[in-house]
Amino acid sequence: MFAVTETAGVRLVEKLAKRxxxxxxxxxxxxxxxxxxxxxxxxxxxxxxxxxxxxxxxVVDAKAARLLADRTLDxxxxxxxxxxxxx
Numbered sequence: 001m002f003a004v005t006e007t008a009g010v011r012l013v014e015k016l017a018k019r020x021x022x023x024x025x026x027x028x029x030x031x032x033x034x035x036x037x038x039x040x041x042x043x044x045x046x047x048x049x050x051x052x053x054x055x056x057x058x059v060v061d062a063k064a065a066r067l068l069a070d071r072t073l074d075x076x077x078x079x080x081x082x083x084x085x086x087x
Contacts, residue, residue: 012057
């Protein structure tokens with residue numbers, strides 16, 4: 001089952017604070033030819049929802065949930081700071 005770590009939840013909150021245009025904005029995984037990307041979007045009725053401290057920060061549609069079933073969204077340190085990564 002897809003999971004989001006505590007540190008990834010914190011990072012998603014930070015990303016939303018910088019990018020979101022309104023309070024119901026969330027991050028969504030989008031599959032591209034070069035891998036997974038995160039974009040700001042609105043939740044849909046059938047999405048799987050991930051929260052951090054009571055705030056919805058990430059949604060995943062049914063197809064993405066199947067493809068990400070054995071993965072975990074986490075963070076890793078880099079010279080540019082903390083970055084999200086799929087493990």
